[in-house]
Amino acid sequence: MKIVKPTLVVDLVKAEQNIVRMLNKFRERSIEFRPHFKTHQSLGVAELYRKNGVTKCTVSSVGMAKYFADGGWKDICIAFPANILEAKEINSLAKIVKLYIIIDSIEKVSLFSAKISANISLFIEIDTGYFRSGILYDKIHEIRKIINEITRYATFTFSGFLSHTGDTYTVNEPKNVLSVFENARRKMVFLKEAFIHDSPEIIISMGDTPSASLSDNFDGIDEIRPGNFIFYDVMQYVLGSCTKDQIAVAVYCPVVASYTERNQLVIYGGAVHLSKEKIVWKDKEIYGFIAIPDESGFGKIVTGAYLTSLSQEHGIVSFEKGLLEDIKLGDLLAVIPIHSCLTVDLYNEMIGLDKKSYTKYRTF
Amino acid sequence: MKIVKPTLVVDLVKAEQNIVRMLNKFRERSIEFRPHFKTHQSLGVAELYRKNGVTKCTVSSVGMAKYFADGGWKDICIAFPANILEAKEINSLAKIVKLYIIIDSIEKVSLFSAKISANISLFIEIDTGYFRSGILYDKIHEIRKIINEITRYATFTFSGFLSHTGDTYTVNEPKNVLSVFENARRKMVFLKEAFIHDSPEIIISMGDTPSASLSDNFDGIDEIRPGNFIFYDVMQYVLGSCTKDQIAVAVYCPVVASYTERNQLVIYGGAVHLSKEKIVWKDKEIYGFIAIPDESGFGKIVTGAYLTSLSQEHGIVSFEKGLLEDIKLGDLLAVIPIHSCLTVDLYNEMIGLDKKSYTKYRTF
Numbered sequence: 001m002k003i004v005k006p007t008l009v010v011d012l013v014k015a016e017q018n019i020v021r022m023l024n025k026f027r028e029r030s031i032e033f034r035p036h037f038k039t040h041q042s043l044g045v046a047e048l049y050r051k052n053g054v055t056k057c058t059v060s061s062v063g064m065a066k067y068f069a070d071g072g073w074k075d076i077c078i079a080f081p082a083n084i085l086e087a088k089e090i091n092s093l094a095k096i097v098k099l100y101i102i103i104d105s106i107e108k109v110s111l112f113s114a115k116i117s118a119n120i121s122l123f124i125e126i127d128t129g130y131f132r133s134g135i136l137y138d139k140i141h142e143i144r145k146i147i148n149e150i151t152r153y154a155t156f157t158f159s160g161f162l163s164h165t166g167d168t169y170t171v172n173e174p175k176n177v178l179s180v181f182e183n184a185r186r187k188m189v190f191l192k193e194a195f196i197h198d199s200p201e202i203i204i205s206m207g208d209t210p211s212a213s214l215s216d217n218f219d220g221i222d223e224i225r226p227g228n229f230i231f232y233d234v235m236q237y238v239l240g241s242c243t244k245d246q247i248a249v250a251v252y253c254p255v256v257a258s259y260t261e262r263n264q265l266v267i268y269g270g271a272v273h274l275s276k277e278k279i280v281w282k283d284k285e286i287y288g289f290i291a292i293p294d295e296s297g298f299g300k301i302v303t304g305a306y307l308t309s310l311s312q313e314h315g316i317v318s319f320e321k322g323l324l325e326d327i328k329l330g331d332l333l334a335v336i337p338i339h340s341c342l343t344v345d346l347y348n349e350m351i352g353l354d355k356k357s358y359t360k361y362r363t364f
Numbered sequence: 365m366k367i368v369k370p371t372l373v374v375d376l377v378k379a380e381q382n383i384v385r386m387l388n389k390f391r392e393r394s395i396e397f398r399p400h401f402k403t404h405q406s407l408g409v410a411e412l413y414r415k416n417g418v419t420k421c422t423v424s425s426v427g428m429a430k431y432f433a434d435g436g437w438k439d440i441c442i443a444f445p446a447n448i449l450e451a452k453e454i455n456s457l458a459k460i461v462k463l464y465i466i467i468d469s470i471e472k473v474s475l476f477s478a479k480i481s482a483n484i485s486l487f488i489e490i491d492t493g494y495f496r497s498g499i500l501y502d503k504i505h506e507i508r509k510i511i512n513e514i515t516r517y518a519t520f521t522f523s524g525f526l527s528h529t530g531d532t533y534t535v536n537e538p539k540n541v542l543s544v545f546e547n548a549r550r551k552m553v554f555l556k557e558a559f560i561h562d563s564p565e566i567i568i569s570m571g572d573t574p575s576a577s578l579s580d581n582f583d584g585i586d587e588i589r590p591g592n593f594i595f596y597d598v599m600q601y602v603l604g605s606c607t608k609d610q611i612a613v614a615v616y617c618p619v620v621a622s623y624t625e626r627n628q629l630v631i632y633g634g635a636v637h638l639s640k641e642k643i644v645w646k647d648k649e650i651y652g653f654i655a656i657p658d659e660s661g662f663g664k665i666v667t668g669a670y671l672t673s674l675s676q677e678h679g680i681v682s683f684e685k686g687l688l689e690d691i692k693l694g695d696l697l698a699v700i701p702i703h704s705c706l707t708v709d710l711y712n713e714m715i716g717l718d719k720k721s722y723t724k725y726r727t728f
Contacts, residue, residue, distance in 0.1 A: 003449075004447070004449035004450050004453075005425070005426075005427070005447070005449070005450065038676060038677075060676060060677045061369070061632075061677060062369075063369070080620070080632070080677055080678070081620040081621045081630055081632075081678075082620070083368070083369070083618050083620050083632050083694075084618075084620075084693055084694040085367075085368035085369070085618045085694050086368050086369065089368075104621060105621075105622075107693065108693060111693060111694070131626065132630065132673070132675065132678055132680060133620075133621045133630045133678060166675065254447050254448075254449045256444070256445040256446070256447050256448075256497075257445045257468060257469075257497045258469075262495065266445055266496065266497045268425075268444070268445075268447050271639065271641075271706050272706065272709045275635065275639070275640055276639055276640040276641050276706065277635075277640050309496070311496065311530065312402055312424060312705055312706065312709070313402075313424045313425060313444055314444070314445075314496055314497060316496060329448055329471065329472060329475065330447075330448040330449050330475070341676055342635050342636065342640065342676065345636045345676070346710075
């Protein structure tokens with residue numbers, strides 16, 4: 001396999017280990033697993049889930065739902081505030097798969113009721129403190145009115161409460177992830193208890209990679225929807241969600257210039273190949289970790305070498321004196337992305353790497 | 365034209381005005397115009413240049429060079445450190461177009477000499493203080509050795525010195541842009557004077573949008589290569605390179621949730637539609653300006669409403685109390701991107717908008 005330009009490479013062995021570890025964690029607890037597919041966006045990669053018995057998935061757009069529906073996935077949740085402008089596409093999808101959408105206002109239920117003729121399941125999105133989308137968990141009175149509105153329509157099923165604890169990403173150590181998540185879990189369980197009497201079938205759906213990786217307490221949660229953990233990335237490593245060895249994705253980038261006097265290399269690999277996501281690491285802003293790939297994979301992450309600057313197509317790798325001295329023009333470096341979801345989205349295909357072979361996977 | 369999801373929209377009237385203004389500025393000074401096409405990456409948009417008499421272009425990758433070569437562009441500069449792993453593709457391209465590549469070391473000239481059989485022009489990339497790529501302008505002795513190496517090969521033409529004054533982006537007001545550029549210009553002219561006796565055909569090629577927009581002194585420069593100015597963006601507006609009305613690109617995003625109690629809307633429009641480029645504006649980090657589109661275009665940029673947060677597909681628009689109160693679920697907002705080049709790169713197509721019609725343009 002000859003790589004001559006920035007190329008997304010996935011370590012399939014590690015990705016499957018990440019899946020199996022997470023799957024076992026939730027099977028032990030009898031919690032439904034509905035992984036988010038926005039991280040990989042690939043039917044080929046999704047087979048790693050299917051072969052391990054996963055049949056439900058989460059996506060972040062109607063287009064992505066259609067892509068996976070066309071590829072044989074039959075139970076899909078679009079975990080994004082339902083977009084009334086796509087009501088027609090949502091209706092078509094709901095005719096061919098078991099489809100969940102999320103809403104958080106009476107107004108939205110009414111708007112959709114006029115446009116959806118197929119049977120469809122509605123989650124009420126709950127805001128437990130991330131303040132992105134969803135109705136605030138304590139607006140009980142308003143939540144009851146939304147439920148009443150949903151139950152007016154024969155084609156609508158009220159499925160329960162869904163939240164995304166994205167605020168676990170804004171803290172900086174595992175104990176804070178745990179406390180954010182525990183607070184959110186309690187709020188969700190409280191809601192379920194408040195409404196289960198009238199709606200005995202409802203479930204709680206939660207899920208983000210930091211808490212799914214770090215927490216041990218999922219009491220009362222029925223379904224979990226993390227996505228990033230299949231690949232992990234620098235951000236998750238820094239948060240404490242994974243080890244360096246569990247990171248399963250990298251962008252292979254050719255070295256195109258060398259400036260040893262300032263301990264820097266320039267790689268063909270810029271913002272359009274990695275995204276502009278950055279993180280503060282050891283008091284410096286970085287755009288990625290660096291590894292030196294070989295025949296068997298990405299190789300070990302080099303301590304003391306970081307992607308420190310990104311233009312549209314250029315990346316600057318800065319390293320401590322003495323490191324990377326053997327790297328030559330035309331060698332490949334593996335950049336470990338800060339946020340794998342955003343990096344993967346930039347590609348139409350990725351190379352799946354296992355111990356025996358390389359496979360090309362198309363993405364949505 | 366029905367827009368139901370995040371869609372890249374270009375105001376063709378403004379884009380052409382931006383082209384003509386810049387073109388006239390350099391025609392008056394008899395400076396060759398070789399605009400950078402990485403901003404739009406589209407053969408359709410490139411026609412706006414061609415109809416105004418532009419025949420030369422700059423690109424940032426071998427793949428992009430091939431795309432424009434296949435579309436009839438015959439004089440192309442790949443303004444990125446030449447990648448030896450793509451020598452075969454470069455050689456093929458050089459057979460069908462007048463091709464310029466950039467190098468900055470003897471080693472690279474030697475590496476390419478073994479792989480290139482077609483006639484090709486080489487610029488020596490000069491670093492005037494941006495410290496990204498290129499040989500430092502004052503390494504005269506080494507530059508002479510590179511020139512000598514180039515002239516050893518009959519298929520190589522030494523074209524002169526090229527630089528990108530990217531450090532104009534890192535300053536915060538027009539007078540600093542001008543001083544960075546003036547310093548760089550003097551260094552380049554000094555180099556040309558040092559070598560023109562031995563190589564009378566050499567030229568100086570420079571170009572970045574801030575200095576091309578703001579400076580009046582281009583003495584001694586033979587060719588200019590800005591790209592961003594065709595669309596401009598928030599970053600250029602903040603630098604002082606353009607007015608708000610000259611910005612010619614936006615992403616139309618559906619409103620999917622409304623939280624009036626916190627003066628925020630959620631749009632379907634996230635990092636995968638806009639890029640994570642941000643800027644500090646009035647002491648806050650923002651990811652875009654907001655306008656309210658109508659039949660005739662983006663509409664005026666709203667003062668007091670900004671894109672303040674981005675997830676993968678969600679954007680949060682924060683506004684001063686009283687603004688955007690009429691906006692409803694399913695309305696479209698126009699997000700003016702921070703960095704148009706990175707935003708455009710995220711799309712495979714864009715909608716060209718003029719006073720009479722909409723046209724769909726494919727991109728590379």
